[in-house]
Amino acid sequence: MKKTFKAGLILLIALINGNYLLGQGNTEQYWKPVADNPYLQERREVIPTDKPIDQVAILDEVVYTVKEGKLFFLQGQGLVPVKGAPEKITKIEVLKGGLWVSSNSGLYLFDDKKWAKISAEKFVDFCMHLNQVHVATTESIFKYEDGKLTNIMPEGGYLSSDVTMFMEDGTQLLADPVTLGPITAIESYSQTLHILQPGKLVQLAGKVVNEHLIDWGNLPSNNTNDLLSIGSKLYISTDRGLGLLRGTSLTQIKGTDGLPVENTAQMVKGFDSDMWIGTPRGLIRMTADEFHYFGSGLWLPDNKVNRIASTKNKVVAATEGGLGIIHYEPYTLQKKAAHYEQWMEAYGHKRMGFTHLLSKRNGEWFRDISDNDGAHTATYLAAMSYKYAVTGDEADREEALDAFQAMLFLERVTPIDGLISRAVFSRKGDPGTMDNRGSGGLPAKWYATADSLWYWKGDASSDEVIAHYYSVAIFHDLVAKGKEKELAKEHMTRMTSYIMDNGWKLIDADGETTRWGRWNPEYLLRPYGYEDRGINGLEVLAFTYATYALTGEEKYKKGYDQLVKWGYPENTIKQKKTFPPSQIAPWDDNLALESYMILLPYEKDPDLRSTYLRSLERTFEIKRMEKIPWFNFTYAALTGNDADLGAATQHLREWPLDCTNYSYNNSHRDDLFVEKGYISYEGGVKAISPREVAALRESRRAIVLDGGRNGNRIMEPTGYLRDYWKGRYYGFIKAPTVSDKNLLTVEKFSGTNLGAKPYDGTERPDYLK
Template sequence: MKNYFHHFLGAVLLLSFSCSEAPKTETKTASLPVYKDVPYLQDYSIKYNKQQDDLLLYQAFMDRNQTIQLSGSDGVMRTHDGQFLYPGTLLKDKTYRPIADRNISAMTVYKDQFVYLDDKAVLSNAWAGTLYLKHQLPKANTFAAGNDFGFLVSDGQSLQYLHKKKPTWTGSLNNDVVKSIRFDNKNNSYWVLGENSISSFSPGNQTLKTVFQGNNFTSFALFDNKLILTTLDGYLEVDPASGEQIGNKVTKLPWTEITYVEVIDNRLWFGSTKGAFKLKKDGKFDYYYGQRWLPGNNVKHISKGTDGSILILTDKGLGRIIFEEMTLHDKAQYYEKQVRNRHIRLGFNATLVDMENGNFDTGRLSDSDNDGLWTTMYLAGQVFRYTVTQSEEALQNCRESMDAMERLFSINPVPGFPSRSFERSGYIEQLHDPERWQHTDDEEWDWKSTTSSDEAIGHIFAYGVMAELMNNDLKDRAITLIDTLMSHIVRNDMYMVDFDGKPTTWGRWNPEYVNARPKMVGDRKINASNIIGMLQTAYHFTGKEKYKEKAFDLMENHGYLDNLMWPMKDVAMAPEDADDWSKMLSESWNHSDDEMYFVGYWGLYKYAFNDTLKTKFKEAIIDHWEIERPEKEGAWNIMTALTGTQEFDLEEAAWYLREHPMDMVSWNIMNSHRKDITFIEPNFREQTISEVLPPDERPVQRHNANMFRLDRVSSKDGSEEYSAGDIWLLPYWMGRYLGVISEPQS
């Protein structure tokens, strides 16, 4: 079935290799390594929800026509509709009345055709309906196809072997209940799993032999000349020839309550009571948990579709995992559409909120404390995109976002002061932090006060990028805003002063405030780093000496150079005798500060006043990057390439971009239960495990969050969708501009 995403992706692939998107002014920093943007397999999910709570689902398969059918307590089901991000449903299959009217208890695929089991026979509509093998097990509920249209059938107690040309064989397991049957093509035999045993049946001499005995088996598979026997506490490996267990039970898994196992493309896929997972070549797992991937987490069955997708059947419906070839550029084209279609509010890069279980049509665009920051990060990415591709769409995106940014300054009465946000009047009580909103002279509009340093550094970053790379009216508009904001700060003694004549809580770069913090407290370093970068940017583009003089005054007379050079490893909690504010600021590592640092590094490094300072600033940036390396943060690694260093974890940056989920909905995610990850002791950095998880296995989040966050548990599961504008498009297009990510390769 074709869906919207497939149609869109086809268009994207054509776009990727068309001359219209060929880089025209792509900039490569000399001698840096380059990630070649070749196609990789991007996974995403199409979900199908069941409609009746009491419906039980047993198996799901796809035939050679790419039709999906399922067996369940209501007979044969089929998928209806369903697209990426737009779930379909499961309906009773009425396509062929004689099948719909039968008591179908199980099904399988044989030679890529559907085969059914009911209370009388094994049958199929394929082969002109000639497959019809009667059995004598009215409660038959499991079967497997062998060679030459032979089938082994069971009702849990008895077994029957059926074949058109051979006599029917009947037998049973010794004091055990049949749970599952599989055919071993290599040895032309069947394996029969009981609750406490596994046996081999040879159709040639019609003998049944118990090979291994244990306890509480749930499923099994044949893999790498071994029997994989799963339980609710991990799995066993057994030598099928000797019947001996190999090693100890395997429990280092995402979850040990295994309900199903399947071999697909020489890889083990496991279903569990907490999602599905695939064992990779390196011994690690790809983990599919939550509604990002599956309608439910209790997995009942796994199979491979004839189109290469993986069908994961759960108690609440079917998750179809698609693996689509694409480049990072293809992914960027998808995300560009995501931002423009659902995330632009008055020109701001916004979040969609109040959705009902991931339904975009029920959501609304929300204001944010950080409308200015998220928008400037998106804006900078679009400037990089325009510089690389000369895309008229990117240029228009820049203009629309710049309109919003300029209005942040003009909508309030304070000269040079950027509002946090603005909105039409009449909604203050429904907005975030209603006490921060102020009325304008225009009764139609309100604006948000208390702007912080997060927004200020975002403004200067984006305007600096625009002023440097644009060669049109946007360049002059950017320089005007740089001068407007920085004049306000310098004029007000290195504070941002609000409508009430007082400095905002966080807009403070004055030495009296900054140096009141003990040296190990991060705010002392971040404020010094940011303001020097901001003053350098202002001087670079305006040439006004006041900015240069103020920067050198802060560095030479107030220790700001020492502050910003403070080693990251020495950022720590304030001592016991420190003031309460400093203690509050340093309770743990501040990941928002990381975002502010790296966004500010553009101006700190590129516009350094002299080579001596530039060398020092490079040292500070790389020192910070070294601390951040365990997070494998795409944006921070790519920003570090700005310095010209040869080592900036390019592959980890590309890994971040490849592994980021296409689905950016805030689904509930759980990882803290996993047995395959190594937990470490609580620490100041808030690193929870020894190695960071891929982005598509953890909660969706912005760059200012802890990449080692394992869980998201909320009653508002699926209530928000984040914009890719700042999260993904900024690092991608920055990498393209810096030349460390290539244009798409065929």
């Protein structure tokens, strides 16, 4: 019967080449691999202040700010007053190598060493025009030349663009002089000065104040704010979207076009042909074909952005709560994976081979000994198994072995063969915290071991069970050698035998069926458990057949056949719930994908494969709009079909480097719509980028708009590691072709005990000795 295992192994090897259906009459591959090219990765820096920051500018890489009308420069994490600066400052901007400062006492120029007072007037805006600095009061525009300002108004005054003012000889008779004001902003576009007045855009064409420059289109609103020229485009910000002037045609950019917030204010040029937009509800980066939203919490100390400044590799936002600085660094996805592995070490997410999130209590970080330690550790075990299969690095194998032994421990720590625990807590020296909640909000069940060394958490659920099978099967096929393979098979047989011998139920140490450990027909095929018939049926089919495939023991094949006779396969087709949205459990999607991954590669019967594939097709179509790599990569691996791999890979690029779970809010946005080409089946109105939420684990959803823990939780980044290395293993993501080590690896994190203290409790048993 060992031929069955070998066939499964060959099949997994074939998956690498995209031929997952080896021997099934279909070896076509409809997906194309995605290159891991260098990209610009955001890194956060937030500097809170006691008072709002009203202005910001960057001169020679020094950040200058205005707080309560006074000028400061940023030094480290603090603001230092600038000597000799005027007070009651209203605006600052860097032009032609100098810092222009407008205050109630006049206009000043600072070159980082000395101050020069240029004028006693108060100015509202500055711009570069024909390579010279131009400044504007509310009524006039001046050119700065040879150290002084000159009013650009021609002798005799300005002319009007109103054709009724022209005489036959081209002269004009004006009852009232033509004025430029009230000026709110100025900008040079197509070598012509453009002037923003309240609700109106005008053009200074030589002597003529052209009020009729727009042939087609209208401004989104009369409440106008700012002007910005980039190449062939002139942007006008308003409270109801952006106006875009190209030539003499004015179009609008609204929430329906992807603009996250329509109430736009200041705009500045970026560093990569992009534009930055400040709003009262966050910061926006606009690239050639997409918008990036940066809200308070992760990126900003406050959502109200007052001013923005940009330089070659960073953007600084002045907000009501301080400074938000977004640094950009060249990265590859492989480098990001290395960053997250360093993060897990530096922040102490690992303990005895388990992985944990961290929670802050009384200012100190602790590992949560949670309700699903097995499921969370299984994600890391799968990640390291995929990684070792790609790299062959012994250090990666050791990581996988450590996590595998932790999974074994969850079963060996209980007094009953085959019964797994949710978590294990050392009764001596464990700095973690025991979770006092159990399944469905019930009180936790903690049991002491006979040797008094450990507490183990009972009432294990189907979540935990399928996670064991998925991760241990992957470990068995990709990492295990010798005794390790036998331990992996033994682990699965002990669990499967215990469940089968108890009538397809998981019986806890108290003799009662666990709350969610039910796969028996009396539960799944009756009204009480009917809602679980699809997902639980898929799980039990998967782990029973996987156990048979890896061991060849007929006991498990007979058990599987009995499940088939009960009609379990048919129930899997609609296992994915879609209604009502409020009762959809995101973790069920994770369980389903783990089940598919250990059922479809082993099952050969064409009729049953057809049923399971229909189930997978339906599930993926529902989840497709979220672009989460775990769903896309699994679907592509098991079908060979196209699975939006480009979108899934982009999802990985958009993960934030900081895994702290800050609060986030997106429900206020104006771009909440389902993208073209996708359909929402679960009530989601938009697939939210990882950049715009928080680092989430394996059960993540991309359609949750608001959430977070206000910086009081740090998530382990195992979801990224699993998805990235799975993508590499199956060839969906190509290996980077760059040779620069700085684009492949990261330096070791500086500092110690950045998160939880090191584990100093009882050592976990070593099952490989």
